[in-house]
Amino acid sequence: MKVGLIGHQGSGKTTIFNALTGLHAELGQGEKMESHLGVTKVPDTRVDRLAAIFQPKKTTYAEIRFTDFPASQSKEKLKANAALLAQMKDVDAMALVLGDFDGASEPLKELRGLLIEMILADLGVLENRLGRLKKEKGREREGEVLARCLQTLEGEESLRRLSFSADEEALLAGFGFLSRKPVIALFNVAEERAGKELPDAYKAELEKLKLPGLYLSAKVEMEVAQLDEKDRQAFLGELGIVEAARDRFIRASYALLDLISFFTTGEDEVKAWTITRGTVARKAAGKIHSDIERGFIRAEVVAYDDFIRYGSEAKCREAGKLRLEGKDYLVQDGNIIHFRFNV
Ligand SMILES: Nc1nc2c(ncn2[C@@H]2O[C@H](COP(=O)(O)OP(=O)(O)OP(=O)(O)O)[C@@H](O)[C@H]2O)c(=O)[nH]1
Ligand SMILES: [Mg+2]
The missing domain is CATH 3.40.50.300 (P-loop containing nucleotide triphosphate hydrolases)
Structure with a gap:
């Protein structure tokens, strides 16, 4: 911003x-x-x-x-x-x-x-x-x-x-x-x-x-x-x-400005990204790279609070707290997202 x-x-x-x-x-x-x-x-x-x-x-x-x-x-x-x-x-x-x-x-x-x-x-x-x-x-x-x-x-x-x-x-x-x-x-x-x-x-x-x-x-x-x-x-x-x-x-x-943050996580980098509220998953992916936006397949989403409560992505998945979302999903404040894409 x-x-x-x-x-x-x-x-x-x-x-x-x-x-x-x-x-x-x-x-x-x-x-x-x-x-x-x-x-x-x-x-x-x-x-x-x-x-x-x-x-x-x-x-x-x-x-x-x-x-x-x-x-x-x-x-x-x-x-x-x-x-x-x-x-x-x-x-x-x-x-x-x-x-x-x-x-x-x-x-x-x-x-x-x-x-x-x-x-x-x-x-x-x-x-x-x-x-x-x-x-x-x-x-x-x-x-x-x-x-x-x-x-x-x-x-x-x-x-x-x-x-x-x-x-x-x-x-x-x-x-x-x-x-x-x-x-x-x-x-x-x-x-x-x-x-x-x-x-x-x-x-x-x-x-x-x-x-x-x-x-x-x-x-x-x-x-x-x-x-x-x-x-x-x-x-x-x-x-x-x-x-x-x-x-x-x-x-x-x-x-x-009605801004919210989503996060990407991993061993290499934990990163906060700023978007306006109401941004769809595919557009949010474009913040990271235009290739991810273009080749968007799906978003794997965990809410920050769930992640903290269950302690890991694997545990979130077991508890049904990892959701697969499509390109029109409205990204929420605090979402931890992995984008799947194909270029
Ligand atoms: N007493 C007092 N003086 C201030 C304050 N803020 C700024 N000044 C003084 O006002 C002068 C200008 O401050 P700057 O921050 O440079 O103002 P500016 O708006 O950037 O000025 P320009 O770039 O010249 O337009 C400085 O000498 C500051 O010390 C304040 O809160 N209290
Ligand atoms: Mg000045």
Whole structure:
């Protein structure tokens, strides 16, 4: 999964990026137009348990890839920066970083501003395409769905609020519209507020916008991320923070994107794979390799809880807990799967 961090200059994007990835990217970059890339593994005690049982050569957790984008740009600048726009289209979700630590900032206004910027960026892309579409024949379906998008964007509303049929989705997939991406608001607050709940005014605004939000102190969390595990819990406790921002953020993103994990196991590797809920077995196989998707025969599935209860795949089989599933089986969170395929 790929998540982009965007926000105003000095809102704390890079500080949060460092907190989430444990990296040491340079703060206060200002006008520099560089993005930072980093990866964090998704902690999962189920993977730990499976690794303890299989003792594999390699253990691989699911990953989130972060891009820390340069400070938000004017529409003109963004339009001129094709590389940056392409990078933004590529992420699965956006975290909007809102500076809220100096008392003078207006984070809710900033939030609305960023949402408008995403809308304007999409409007630019859409107008461009509609202009060219006039000269093409046999594109009526695309014209129709884009007209619907245009109306929404012109009303300064995000495309997120529209729903589309499967074939409309297919027509829209290539555009990578920013205002269709799931969004989470990160309020970067001063240390004293780090462990507190969001104020009512924030909750009300988020509810209106239908967005999830988190309070976190970027500065503290960056320090936390740079401690070792042992000191970390004590430090968080002192500050009244129950769970490090990284873990809270990962949990919120999984819920937001409706993500689940399935596992592959063996002597070589125990590995967690991330998919969206509702993915069929054959598609899930394609995550591992396109050959397995193409030559799919069946999936042999054990639920994680059954595996732990019975202790081995052989015992699960005896107890009737190993199921043979076809290509259209909806993979469930925690499934341990062996794919049978033929190429
Ligand atoms: N007091 C305080 N300062 C912060 C906090 N977060 C960031 N800062 C300061 O704000 C400055 C900018 O932080 P960055 O994380 O670099 O912000 P950014 O959004 O990446 O900034 P640009 O890349 O320039 O757009 C740094 O000097 C930080 O020390 C915070 O939670 N509390
Ligand atoms: Mg920065």
